[in-house]
Amino acid sequence: MLSVNAYAAPSASEDLVPTTIERRDVGPHDVLIEIKYAGICHSDIHTVRGDWGPQAYPLAPGHEIAGIVTEVGSEVTRHKVGDRVGVGCMVNSCRECANCLAGEEQYCLKGNVGTYGAVDRDGTITQGGYSTHVVVTEDFVVRIPEGIDLDVAAPLLCAGITTYSPLRHWGAGPGKKIAVVGLGGLGHMAVKLAHAMGAEVTVLSQSLKKMEDGLNLGANHYYATSDPATFEKLAGSLDLIINTVSASIDISSYLQLLKLDGALVNVGAPAEPLPVNAFALIGGRRSFAGSAIGGIRETQEMLDFCAEHGLGAEVEVIPAEKINDAYERVLASDVRYRFVIDTSTFA
Ligand SMILES: [Zn+2]
Ligand SMILES: [Zn+2]
Numbered sequence: 508m509l510s511v512n513a514y515a516a517p518s519a520s521e522d523l524v525p526t527t528i529e530r531r532d533v534g535p536h537d538v539l540i541e542i543k544y545a546g547i548c549h550s551d552i553h554t555v556r557g558d559w560g561p562q563a564y565p566l567a568p569g570h571e572i573a574g575i576v577t578e579v580g581s582e583v584t585r586h587k588v589g590d591r592v593g594v595g596c597m598v599n600s601c602r603e604c605a606n607c608l609a610g611e612e613q614y615c616l617k618g619n620v621g622t623y624g625a626v627d628r629d630g631t632i633t634q635g636g637y638s639t640h641v642v643v644t645e646d647f648v649v650r651i652p653e654g655i656d657l658d659v660a661a662p663l664l665c666a667g668i669t670t671y672s673p674l675r676h677w678g679a680g681p682g683k684k685i686a687v688v689g690l691g692g693l694g695h696m697a698v699k700l701a702h703a704m705g706a707e708v709t710v711l712s713q714s715l716k717k718m719e720d721g722l723n724l725g726a727n728h729y730y731a732t733s734d735p736a737t738f739e740k741l742a743g744s745l746d747l748i749i750n751t752v753s754a755s756i757d758i759s760s761y762l763q764l765l766k767l768d769g770a771l772v773n774v775g776a777p778a779e780p781l782p783v784n785a786f787a788l789i790g791g792r793r794s795f796a797g798s799a800i801g802g803i804r805e806t807q808e809m810l811d812f813c814a815e816h817g818l819g820a821e822v823e824v825i826p827a828e829k830i831n832d833a834y835e836r837v838l839a840s841d842v843r844y845r846f847v848i849d850t851s852t853f854a
Contacts, residue, residue: 508529508530508531508532509529509530509531509532509539509640509642510527510528510529510530511527511528511529511530511638511639511640512525512526512527512638512639512853512854513525513526513527513528513567513634513637513638513639513853514526514567514637514638514827514830514848514853515528515564515565515566515567515634515637516555516556516564516565516566516567516568517564517565518564519555519556519557519562519564520556522831523555523637523830523831523834525827525853526565526567528565528567528634528638530634530640530641530642531629531631531642532642533578533579533580533642534580534642534644535580535581535582535583536580536582536583536644536645536646537579537580537583537642537643537644537645538576538578538579538580538583538586538592538642538643538644538645538648539576539577539578539579539640539641539642540572540574540575540576540577540592540594540640540641540642540643540648541574541575541576541577541639541640542572542573542574542636542638542639542640542641542850543573543574543575543657543658543849543850543851544572544573544574544657544658544660544661544824544847544848544849544850545569545571545572545573545635545636545637545638545661545847545848545850546569546571546636546661546662546664546665546666546820546822546845546846546847546848547569547571547830547833547834547837547845547846547847547848548569548570548571548662548665548666548692549691549692549753549837550568550570550665551568551569551570551623551635552568552834552837552838554566554568554623554624555568558778562624563624563632566623566624566634566635567623567634567635567636567637567638568623568624568635568636568637569622569623569635569636569637569638569848570594570595570596570621570622570623570635570636570664570665571595571636571661571662571663571664571665571666571845571847572593572594572595572622572635572636572641572661572664573591573592573593573651573657573658573660573661573664574591574592574593574641574657574850575589575590575591575592576588576589576590576592576648577640579645580645583645584645585645585646585648586645586648586650590650591650591651591652591653591657592648592649592650592651593648593649593650593651593660593661593663593664593806593810594622594636594641594643594647594648594649594664595622595649595664595665595668595800595806596613596619596621596622596664596665596800597612597613597619597620597621597622597647597800598620598621598622598625598627598633598643598644598647599619599620599627599628599644599647600612600613600615600617600618600619600620600647601615601616601617602646604616604617609802610802610803610804610805611802612647612802612803613799613800613801613802614799620633621633622635622636623635623636636850637827637830637848637850637853638850638853639850639853646803647803649664649803649806649807649810650807650810651810652810652811652813652814653814654814654817655810655813655814655818655819656819658822658824658847658849659819659820659821659822659847660810660813660819660820661820661822661845661847662692662696662820662822662845662847663696663809663810663813663819663820664806665800666692666693666695666696666820666845667696667700667809667810667813667820668800668801668805668806668809669693669696669774669798669799669800669801670687670693670694670696670697670700670749670751670774671696671700671801671805671808671809671812672798672800672801672805672809673747673749673772673774673796673798674697674700674701674704674706674747674749675805676798677746677747677770677772678746678747679700679701679704679705679706679747680704680705680706681705681706682706683706683707683746683747684706684707684709684744684745684746684747684766685701685706685707685708685709685745685746685747685748685749686708686709686710686711686741686745686747686748686749686764687701687708687709687710687711687726687748687749687751688711688712688732688748688749688750688751688752688756688761689711689712689750689751689752689775690710690712690717690720690721690724690844691751691840691842691844692820692842692844692845693751693774693775694710694712694749694751694844695720695724695820695821695843695844696820696844697749697751698710698721698724698725698726699724699725699818700809700812700813700818701725701749702724702725702726703725703812703816703818707727707728708725708726708727708728709726709727709728709729709730709741709745710726710728710729710730711730711732711737711748711761712729712730712731712732713731713732713733714731714733715729715731717843720843724821732756738760738763738764741764742763742764743763743764743765743766743791744764744766745764745765745766745769746765746766746769746770747765747769747770747771747772748761748764748765748769748770748771748772749772749774750771750772750773750774750775751774751775752775752777753775753776753777754775754777755777755779755781756781758771758781758782758783758787758795759782759783759784759787760787762783762784762787762788762791762793762795763787763790765791765793766791767791767792767793768791768792768793768794769791769793769794770793770794770795770796771793771794771795771796772796772797772798773795773796773797773798774797774798774799783795820844820845820847821843821844821845822844822845822846822847823842823843823845823846823847824846824847824848824849825846825847825848825849826848826849826852827848827849827850827852827853828852830848833846
């Protein structure tokens with residue numbers, strides 16, 4: 508076992524504190540990664556605070572991990588010492604079910620193993636990226652191409668793939684009109700990616716506060732959803748809407764913005780069920796869908812795409828002692844657009 512420095516929550520109601528956690532010995536198929544940067548995802552906060560169910564504590568969150576391989580197991584073929592690598596929201600899956608065999612491990616029929624707070628296949632509880640090192644089976648480690656700095660790469664492992672996968676699945680590209688609802692951690696990546704894919708991109712945000720940012724990130728249009736005129740102007744005009752907002756929104760009025768065969772895809776997860784007016788679907792053969800991260804193969808494809816197009820996340824790099832402040836700022840939507848922890852500060 509390897510004891511490593513980390514930041515972890517001692518309970519659902521306490522701030523994260525510096526501590527040490529155990530990492531398993533490097534097995535034949537494992538790689539040891541020296542973590543350089545870990546992004547702060549909204550899910551980290553929900554999970555450590557017990558919003559999504561009881562957890563085992565202490566819990567170190569973090570599933571946007573970028574670092575360098577420092578040791579590999581005897582059977583490892585995909586990575587070598589010195590490689591720049593990333594780990595996202597999952598660290599294992601059954602590898603046998605239809606979805607795993609199709610390369611869609613995130614939809615493993617036995618449940619994928621989350622990067623933190625999950626029971627791994629060996630029975631231990633996983634601990635996340637707010638730490639100096641992590642041991643992960645090689646198949647769930649992806650390569651970060653030269654050309655993307657590790658700090659701006661980290662958020663791609665959750666926010667990037669979560670938006671890339673539905674954009675690809677629903678055919679984002681030239682000639683397609685795509686709207687992104689919400690310009691936060693996920694939304695800002697959706698705008699960058701959809702623009703790089705060649706689509707015409709519209710941001711739908713509550714206000715016009717971040718309009719200048721949105722246009723700089725690659726959006727062609729920017730509208731306030733607090734203005735009813737937005738819904739009249741855009742009615743029936745969009746091919747795809749990516750909804751990144753976790754709060755409840757009026758899905759039926761957004762569905763009315765879609766063209767024939769358009770799709771509204773939720774990547775945010777509101778706690779409450781969302782009511783949908785079936786007429787809003789029937790009227791244009793529209794779909795209301797959802798999407799969760801992406802498979803390992805697609806995550807690699809996303810990183811290669813980002814390198815090719817010079818894309819990374821917009822980040823604010825913070826030292827470890829600012830993690831709790833950053834949590835408050837994330838909850839207040841006061842971040843443009845992702846906090847990333849510099850793990851060299853985990854002394
Ligand atoms: Zn996340
Ligand atoms: Zn499976």
